[in-house]
Amino acid sequence: MAALSAEDHEQAMHAVLHTLTASALSTNLARCLVLDSALTALEQGRCTDTVRLEAEQAAHQMVGSAGTFGFPHVSDLAGELEQLLAGSGAEDADSADGTPADPGEATDLARARQLLAQIQAELTAGSAGGHQPAG
Amino acid sequence: MSRRVLVVDDDPLLREVAKAALEMVGGWTVLTAGSGSQAQAIASSEQPDALLLDVMMPGMDGPATVLALQEDATTRDIPVIFLTAKVGGRRSDAWAGLPVVGVIPKPFDPMTLSAEVAQLLGW
Numbered sequence: 001m002a003a004l005s006a007e008d009h010e011q012a013m014h015a016v017l018h019t020l021t022a023s024a025l026s027t028n029l030a031r032c033l034v035l036d037s038a039l040t041a042l043e044q045g046r047c048t049d050t051v052r053l054e055a056e057q058a059a060h061q062m063v064g065s066a067g068t069f070g071f072p073h074v075s076d077l078a079g080e081l082e083q084l085l086a087g088s089g090a091e092d093a094d095s096a097d098g099t100p101a102d103p104g105e106a107t108d109l110a111r112a113r114q115l116l117a118q119i120q121a122e123l124t125a126g127s128a129g130g131h132q133p134a135g
Numbered sequence: 136m137s138r139r140v141l142v143v144d145d146d147p148l149l150r151e152v153a154k155a156a157l158e159m160v161g162g163w164t165v166l167t168a169g170s171g172s173q174a175q176a177i178a179s180s181e182q183p184d185a186l187l188l189d190v191m192m193p194g195m196d197g198p199a200t201v202l203a204l205q206e207d208a209t210t211r212d213i214p215v216i217f218l219t220a221k222v223g224g225r226r227s228d229a230w231a232g233l234p235v236v237g238v239i240p241k242p243f244d245p246m247t248l249s250a251e252v253a254q255l256l257g258w
Contacts, residue, residue, distance in 0.1 A: 009159045013245055016155040024148050060191050061146050063220035067242020068152060075242050079220065 024069040031058040056085040081115045138163040141183040143174040145192040161249025171195030178210045190219035198230040
């Protein structure tokens with residue numbers, strides 16, 4: 001049997017990417033739900049460290065996953081969201097006791113909401129449109 | 136003989152795409168693990184030629200895994216490459232001094248991943 005050429009391997013890799021991209025879209029949309037819950041908790045001043053860390057991890061995973069599976073802009077947005085979540089943990093040790101957010105935190109939360117909405121819109125559009133992975 | 140690489144990532148889809156990329160494009164044999172503790176066990180039993188290791192994982196994260204591998208005489212010489220969305224920033228300070236061969240940022244390009252790994256390892 002003839003050995004596969006580099007082009008054959010490349011085509012096989014594209015086929016794998018195509019197959020996995022649909023699953024990656026679903027997974028990243030599910031991560032959006034985790035992020036939405038955490039942002040709601042932050043907005044209401046009742047976010048625990050555990051919830052915030054789970055959200056930070058969801059955003060972090062989305063950075064790698066979305067970019068690798070053909071959504072580089074979503075990856076960038078998720079990176080910014082991850083940084084905002086990390087900052088909310090460093091700056092607000094009192095958030096779980098219902099203390100209202102200060103103006104700086106409120107601005108960050110508003111930005112985080114914008115980012116999440118944009119991420120959801122782009123992933124949903126990709127999901128509906130049969131998005132093709134880059135690469 | 137084919138090189139053997141252990142890919143460690145808690146995201147199963149990223150594990151799968153990295154495995155496919157290293158096998159199909161790089162022509163290597165790929166083992167996988169979904170956690171640091173699982174990676175430690177597989178590295179000890181299978182003695183791969185290199186580890187491609189995610190940094191931020193629940194439980195034993197990438198830096199803790201590197202330290203655990205260093206403490207075991209059977210795994211301390213296996214070269215490790217970090218694969219991470221965290222490059223720069225405050226977290227990178229925590230692993231700046233660790234004995235890793237290099238860092239490949241996420242997102243990665245599956246078509247060039249094996250070339251990046253080979254370059255870092257001198258393969």
